[in-house]
Amino acid sequence: MTIQELAFKSLDYRKKILKYIKLANAGHTGGSLSCIDILNILYNEILNVLPHNFSDKNRDRYIQSKGHSVEALYVVLADRGFYPESLLETLCQYQSHFIGHPTKKIPGIEQNTGALGHGLALSVGIAIAGKMDRASYRVFTLLGDGELAEGSNWEALMAASHYELDNLVIILDYNKLQITGPNKEVMKLEPLSPKFEAFGCSVREINGHDLASIKQTLQDVPFEKGKPSLIIAHTIKGKGVSYMENAIKWHHGVPNDAQYQQAMEELEDRIINLQTIVPQ
Amino acid sequence: MSLEMTIKQRDNNQGIPNLEAFSNTLQDLAYKDNDIIVVTSDSRGSGKLVPFGEKFPKQMVEVGIAEQNLVGIAAGIASTGKKVFAVSPACFLTARSFEQVKNDVAYSDNPVNLIGISAGVSYGALGTTHHSLHDYAALRAVNNITILAPADNYETEMAIRFAAMTKEPVYIRFGKKPMPYISKNKDFEIGKGRLIKEGSEAVIIATGETVFPSIEAAAFLESHHGVSAGVVSMHTIRPLDIQLLSDLAAKYPVMLTVEEHMVNGGLGEACASYLLQKGKHVKFKIMGIPDEYTVTGSQLEIFNHYGISEKGIAAEVMKLIE
Ligand SMILES: [Mg+2]
Numbered sequence: 001m002t003i004q005e006l007a008f009k010s011l012d013y014r015k016k017i018l019k020y021i022k023l024a025n026a027g028h029t030g031g032s033l034s035c036i037d038i039l040n041i042l043y044n045e046i047l048n049v050l051p052h053n054f055s056d057k058n059r060d061r062y063i064q065s066k067g068h069s070v071e072a073l074y075v076v077l078a079d080r081g082f083y084p085e086s087l088l089e090t091l092c093q094y095q096s097h098f099i100g101h102p103t104k105k106i107p108g109i110e111q112n113t114g115a116l117g118h119g120l121a122l123s124v125g126i127a128i129a130g131k132m133d134r135a136s137y138r139v140f141t142l143l144g145d146g147e148l149a150e151g152s153n154w155e156a157l158m159a160a161s162h163y164e165l166d167n168l169v170i171i172l173d174y175n176k177l178q179i180t181g182p183n184k185e186v187m188k189l190e191p192l193s194p195k196f197e198a199f200g201c202s203v204r205e206i207n208g209h210d211l212a213s214i215k216q217t218l219q220d221v222p223f224e225k226g227k228p229s230l231i232i233a234h235t236i237k238g239k240g241v242s243y244m245e246n247a248i249k250w251h252h253g254v255p256n257d258a259q260y261q262q263a264m265e266e267l268e269d270r271i272i273n274l275q276t277i278v279p280q
Numbered sequence: 281m282s283l284e285m286t287i288k289q290r291d292n293n294q295g296i297p298n299l300e301a302f303s304n305t306l307q308d309l310a311y312k313d314n315d316i317i318v319v320t321s322d323s324r325g326s327g328k329l330v331p332f333g334e335k336f337p338k339q340m341v342e343v344g345i346a347e348q349n350l351v352g353i354a355a356g357i358a359s360t361g362k363k364v365f366a367v368s369p370a371c372f373l374t375a376r377s378f379e380q381v382k383n384d385v386a387y388s389d390n391p392v393n394l395i396g397i398s399a400g401v402s403y404g405a406l407g408t409t410h411h412s413l414h415d416y417a418a419l420r421a422v423n424n425i426t427i428l429a430p431a432d433n434y435e436t437e438m439a440i441r442f443a444a445m446t447k448e449p450v451y452i453r454f455g456k457k458p459m460p461y462i463s464k465n466k467d468f469e470i471g472k473g474r475l476i477k478e479g480s481e482a483v484i485i486a487t488g489e490t491v492f493p494s495i496e497a498a499a500f501l502e503s504h505h506g507v508s509a510g511v512v513s514m515h516t517i518r519p520l521d522i523q524l525l526s527d528l529a530a531k532y533p534v535m536l537t538v539e540e541h542m543v544n545g546g547l548g549e550a551c552a553s554y555l556l557q558k559g560k561h562v563k564f565k566i567m568g569i570p571d572e573y574t575v576t577g578s579q580l581e582i583f584n585h586y587g588i589s590e591k592g593i594a595a596e597v598m599k600l601i602e
Contacts, residue, residue, distance in 0.1 A: 057360070057361075104388065104389065110359070111359065111384075111388050111390075112383060112384075112387050112388040113383075114383075115379055115383050117348075118352060118379075118380065118383055118384055120352075121348065121349050121351075121352025121353050121355075121356065121380070121384070122352055122353075122355055122356040122359070122384055122388075123356060124349075124352070124353050124356060125352065125353035125354060125355060125356015125357040125358075125359070126356040126357070126359060126360060127356075128341060128353065128356070128357055129356065129357045129359075129360040129362060130360075132317075132338065132362075133360075151348075152348045152349065152352065152380075155343075155344075155346040155348060155349035156349055156352065156353070158344070158346075158349075159343055159344075159346075159349055159353060162344075163341075
């Protein structure tokens with residue numbers, strides 16, 4: 001896909017995330033909007049995962065450690081044909097399989113996540129198995145910044161480096177906010193890049209909303225032979241909706257009717273702008 | 281070891297630690313199956329897995345002293361179809377990494393075999409940090425894990441062979457002292473208690489390393505009190521053999537459970553809960569480690585202190601009969 005086409009996708013995904021959160025009257029809005037550009041590139045450009053090959057042993061694996069941003073994942077998987085998008089109307093409804101965190105009951109989802117600090121160790125295990133089998137698949141995992149306070153992440157990083165897992169790609173959705181407030185007030189993370197390097201990762205920092213940059217970086221993995229690749233993606237929580245951007249209250253939050261209409265208009269305007277700037 | 285060797289040893293009643301029986305069985309399986317993977321947390325020595333590591337270095341993953349990582353990584357490996365045994369002292373495996381067990385193994389349906397070594401009070405005087413008196417209770421409260429406590433080498437071997445085959449999460453715990461064979465009967469089936477000795481006046485339902493003293497207690501009751509007591513090895517704590525429990529409750533007026541676990545939330549409470557809800561009333565006693573700071577001592581001394589012994593169990597049976 002061209003970058004312009006991908007940009008359309010991102011805007012469309014954002015609208016859908018808000019649509020289904022509004023319908024469900026629940027959801028992790030800010031985090032889904034901060035990671036959606038990354039998921040867009042992963043599923044449309046990088047992962048060799050489609051509904052027809054989801055049981056293939058050599059499929060790439062995507063494990064979403066920051067499970068609460070599941071609305072982003074649900075929307076992308078529907079777009080990739082794993083299930084009809086209309087099923088998302090049941091999000092968080094009584095007896096729906098579409099719960100508020102990733103679950104293997106949904107086609108396309110690899111692992112049940114949601115408790116923070118679990119996805120990386122799972123990914124390390126899958127990557128170790130890949131090395132044992134000399135398999136061609138790669139393992140991608142998306143971490144949130146708040147969950148880096150979980151010590152289990154650092155245990156897993158040690159193992160990733162010890163076992164030289166260059167088939168593992170760790171992406172940090174670094175929006176710098178968590179439920180209580182800025183990371184730096186809740187639990188200081190910086191200096192982050194040197195920490196990851198000290199734990200044996202090959203680190204790159206990117207703008208997590210620059211689609212071309214995300215794509216290029218993910219195409220470059222592994223950054224170094226024998227090391228896990230770690231991408232610090234600088235993002236904006238609530239990205240794409242002016243009043244949600246960098247606002248703690250939108251960690252989880254459902255827009256009221258007026259807010260919803262404003263958000264949709266903002267996203268629609270961007271779609272129109274995109275069409276004007278680069279004519280089809 | 282091969283099954284034939286196990287049976288031969290059993291016929292001679294020579295037992296080795298269940299821990300070694302586990303390691304031997306795993307090596308036997310790994311010779312024929314390179315999908316058998318062992319994950320350890322600096323626990324290969326205490327898990328008697330050094331020979332396994334030497335013979336099958338590519339089938340062993342070391343994670344260092346990091347039990348959360350142990351279980352998370354084991355779950356990831358298991359998700360690819362391998363037969364994973366995550367081996368760590370029971371005390372850490374079922375407490376430090378409890379959330380990984382709950383989410384990454386049980387809830388995510390990753391069929392890890394969780395092997396809790398040096399379980400119960402096997403670590404003796406090393407104290408409460410190293411005891412696992414909570415593991416049955418903790419795991420009984422988590423959906424989707426079979427819980428096994430083999431009594432002797434034969435039950436251990438059968439439990440490990442089952443674990444290697446099944447596609448569901450399993451927890452198996454055992455200690456490190458040599459265990460005599462409790463029965464020459466060859467019947468072992470997951471989810472079916474083994475009636476080791478028939479009786480008429482009372483039945484002792486034991487599990488794991490408390491089965492042997494229960495057998496001794498039954499013999500003592502016979503010789504000293506003329507009381508006929510049956511003994512069951514309830515190696516599967518979940519799923520509980522409710523058919524056997526019903527049958528036992530119909531036949532025996534007195535029932536004792538014995539476990540190397542706190543009296544809260546283990547085998548005894550599982551049995552009591554079933555029987556009461558079915559309206560089956562027997563004189564009933566749960567023996568185990570009481571809800572208090574555990575006394576200092578070896579495994580045997582702790583057992584004796586709390587009456588998990590030939591005479592202690594027999595005395596409790598007599599109290600219920602009288
Ligand atoms: Mg954040």
